[in-house]
Amino acid sequence: MMKEITYAQAINDAMCEEMIRDETVFFMGEDIAEYCGAFGVSRGMLEKFGKDRIMNTPISEQAFVGAGIGAAMVGMRPIVELMFSDFMCVCFDELVNEAPKMRFMFGGKVKVPMVMRTPSGGGTGAAAQHSQSLEACLAHFPGLKVVIPSTPYDAKGLLKTAIRDDNPVMFLEQKTLYRTKGMVPEEEYTIPLGVADVKRSGTDCSIITYGRMVQMSLEAAELLMEEGINVEVVDIRSLVPLDHKTMIESVRKTRHVLIVHEAVQFGGFGGEIAGQIADSEAFYYLDAPIRRLGALSCPIPFNPNLEKAVFPTVEKIVAQVKSLL
């Protein structure tokens, strides 16, 4: 049996199910209780689980992220919310130098099973400090896992897996997808981390992407299909672990590739993907350069038209695919 729910609800459901299943799971962050988080994701959770498991924190990101790590080190499974992913920068040390390194530095004697959930990306007019997509900065730190779901189905299945994972997982939600809907099984399911999902199968060009760009790429694919161009859309779903094999197979098949992400193109994760393709057997099959499409190199502007101009759009995706063929 399937039901239709929003991306936000899928995340909420995943958290609730895991909190019921495992009493070591708890949830903390700024204004997640009565306010239900800046995007209303935790609606109803305070009523269900009470103040002891749904904890508002002071505006002290270092302290509550650090507290999450400490609690995880001794066997709890905290879910920690950062109100905007941009704020990872005020607790970056905890996220990249503590949580992911602790196990290694301590010779394998400790685990940090923590999930850091945070709304990421632009398109909401929140300007330069509340609209970034900073996944590339996280994926560069061994020890951390990095997940970005593009549908309610993926969001729920991946989050449940992330909560059960024994490692720190950065779970980057897409602000502009929170209200989008999709079908989700009524029964319990999980999705393994590190398995890409071919969201659309095609023959002429691969679009490798993730997050909200998946939907845009699918739209672009529809438009391109009208012109007889059959695009394959690969949603990597997690940056770490990264499903190298599925990407390479897709590019081998279609001989063309466009990598799309919302993050600034320069220095973005698309470089890693391009680098992996350019050094794989797919390289020998390529009929065109490896193209990347990401945001322009500027802080994200407030003005909506400028903001649109900065990010990839369906039109830009269409144009780039055509330019490769």
Place this chain on the structure above:
Amino acid sequence: MMKEITYAQAINDAMCEEMIRDETVFFMGEDIAEYCGAFGVSRGMLEKFGKDRIMNTPISEQAFVGAGIGAAMVGMRPIVELMFSDFMCVCFDELVNEAPKMRFMFGGKVKVPMVMRTPSGGGTGAAAQHSQSLEACLAHFPGLKVVIPSTPYDAKGLLKTAIRDDNPVMFLEQKTLYRTKGMVPEEEYTIPLGVADVKRSGTDCSIITYGRMVQMSLEAAELLMEEGINVEVVDIRSLVPLDHKTMIESVRKTRHVLIVHEAVQFGGFGGEIAGQIADSEAFYYLDAPIRRLGALSCPIPFNPNLEKAVFPTVEKIVAQVKSLL
């Protein structure tokens, strides 16, 4: 007239010359005064300039980096030292969300002429939290410039330019190069940011690299020359701005490319370089895949043999170049 000085001395000279030239330049950081910094870079500066311009700070990286930004906003030119580049993570917000965005967010009405100097990289047995090369995380933020010099000559010339630049510049020094020597003109000189330097001209394969990997690549090139393989070594010197043209021309010429950096390969800046090459006209000239060589995906281990195993080495560079030909 040239003189031979160390990389550390070159940096010291650059700072001193600029402080004499421009009284708005001052220098602050942890233990930079009597102690001369963890690596002795600021030796003699306290005596020359006094406590008002050579300022020890509390161990409050957010505060003193933030203070640097504030001072820069009203016309000073602070040089701020972070004792280890890994600590950028405790003041990451100031570095990536404040300094580089302020001008844009304020519609161009302010400038942030600040230089952030910090020793970067491994090879000193300082383990997981004191050995990282995190330039990729910085280069991803528009508004910031990112420089990594590989020789005393470059260090001095680039630092002087950085201090005179009206933008925030991250100046990542290479710990293991501090004691290396090189020739430097006695006369004043500067080196523009964004101009790569072909440190060795060759015909068979381009190594695109920066920082301490430049020296290793040059050594590898000598070894390869013995086997008749003539390698070109391109030192990009700054990641932002990035000299696209020189890289592409080199690859067009040699038809082979190995990108080398000390940072973790996965998600590292090599991806950006690979991506730019794979989407340039050089793509059509390539006779082999684009290869990257960076650190393995693990936190940096303390044990010296393990540490060596994690980083690129001359042998690994040689082997990778050979594998491409």
Place this chain on the structure above:
Amino acid sequence: MSGKNSDHTSDVTKNIEEPISKELKMIMWQMWIDMHLARYFEERVQWLFSKGLVHGTTHLGIGEEATAAGTIAAMKSQDYVFGTHRGHSQAIAKGIDVKYMMAEILARKTGVCKGKGGSMHIADPDIHYFGADGVLGASAVMCVGTALATRKRKEEDRISVVFFGDGTSNEGATWEAMNLAAVWELPVLFVCVNNTYGMSTPIKDVMKDTDIAKRAYPFGMPAKTVDGNNVLEVYHASVEAREYVASGKGPMLLVENTYRISGHSKSDGNLYRTKEEIESWKEKCPIKAFRKYLVENELFTEEELDKAAKTAADEIEQAEEFAKASPEPSFDDLMNDVYA
């Protein structure tokens, strides 16, 4: 209502020296105008929002106008001021032209940030207003820097002021800023606008001791708490604070207790507080209280005050017209301000 605010009455008559000088009367007039500009500006922004004419989000400080007006009236024009994310009233008191601020809110090219910053980044370095910042705690550390520059240049009569919220006082950056300013004895005035909530979270849930003034104690820094709905109390305390800070003795902390009548931002459903609580604070409106004082003390007549209010309302209306008539920035403008 928790915490210290419960004791506060907004009786503006207390603590005021008599007789009132011409200068003070002028300042009162200015504060009256600034508070109205702020109130009308924000009410208008709220309305524009509700009509879907504003992009993004905005943080309104309706009910908090006396804090900005009172403190900044006591500052000199050369002083550097860093505002909060809830900073329209601060920008106004610092002297921003509401036309350009409104144009910014409407994302126009004529906006004070050319439409690139928006409500969360309103700033005008030309008048030494270094603006709103979207990351809590960052303004405080940068403010230490402008004060440092001032000291380095031996500019004696210039201080740096940073506004921040009760919630923001829990950020590590805020603590580091206080410590650094204190040990370097820099001319920084820390102004905590304590509206007893950080977003939806009451201060009693995030501080064991809600007496924020105590936070100055470890730094050997004086602190004072005032009724932030009493503009004259705020003003007089700020005059004294500025004197102290400008004298070279180091920083000071001023805690201004007030209340945010508007929601936190457009997404606020007010689920964390009662209607009664909000209503009770409407009674303590700083503008109402100030009017009562000014009239009762025969400083200005009702008519004069109404006329000034009307002028302010007109100015906001004109600002809106100006903004609406302004062009949007063009794509060509985009990359201009990334690098200097």
Place this chain on the structure above:
Amino acid sequence: MSGKNSDHTSDVTKNIEEPISKELKMIMWQMWIDMHLARYFEERVQWLFSKGLVHGTTHLGIGEEATAAGTIAAMKSQDYVFGTHRGHSQAIAKGIDVKYMMAEILARKTGVCKGKGGSMHIADPDIHYFGADGVLGASAVMCVGTALATRKRKEEDRISVVFFGDGTSNEGATWEAMNLAAVWELPVLFVCVNNTYGMSTPIKDVMKDTDIAKRAYPFGMPAKTVDGNNVLEVYHASVEAREYVASGKGPMLLVENTYRISGHSKSDGNLYRTKEEIESWKEKCPIKAFRKYLVENELFTEEELDKAAKTAADEIEQAEEFAKASPEPSFDDLMNDVYA
């Protein structure tokens, strides 16, 4: 010598209740041993360093042994302890096996972190020692987390302890940790090892008020300052502190004033302090003072104490032999511990 330390005499006889129980005598014996293990361990590490046998850097706390020994002796074995970058004495007091710690320093596979962590990351979660951390301030926030877990599990008689330096008390993270522990009333004991320098910088240059105990005040958290060179004073204060913290009343801050006789790290040229200052503190050596007390009060004879010291010295020697005889980790071990 600046700051409060100048007043301290290390007279271990003050403040001690009589008569001394058997248990206390046993604890004194343990502290005597721990202080010697720490001293000998570090002297040996220093020597190995000077011979080029140790890779990287290390932070020695020679002269500070009473802080760790005294505080941790007052803790229970189930308590979680977070140490500092200068943490060998803390690890020892917590019960780490010096063999494995020495093997770690020599980067061996048998090291307590398998040779992957080194001096800056010595930890042993098996004995609830969560180790040294290389980033100042991070331990404090993580310590709040173990205390939170304890509370969630309703483990009543378990507290979490974090050691940090005077310099580290200026990190924003430290402040945030104190605030969070206080408002959530978590069982955290904050122990500031105040050796009056952060690296080369004297506290008077980085704090306007060097009385670190005052830093607890804004959080409604009790604080106590003790002579950190007086192991019994440290011990008794720590017993009381543990009682308070374990009772559920919330966190507490203990400031332990001491002095680092060794350099900051191997790169330290001691340019920031005088030989006389160092020498004067050698006189106040916590081990010397403790010996005097133990002998004068006829708790142990000189012979007993010497024998125990000798046993400790032998243990360190054996640890070194063990370490040197241990293999290095192999490349196959490298990737094991990146992900669980």
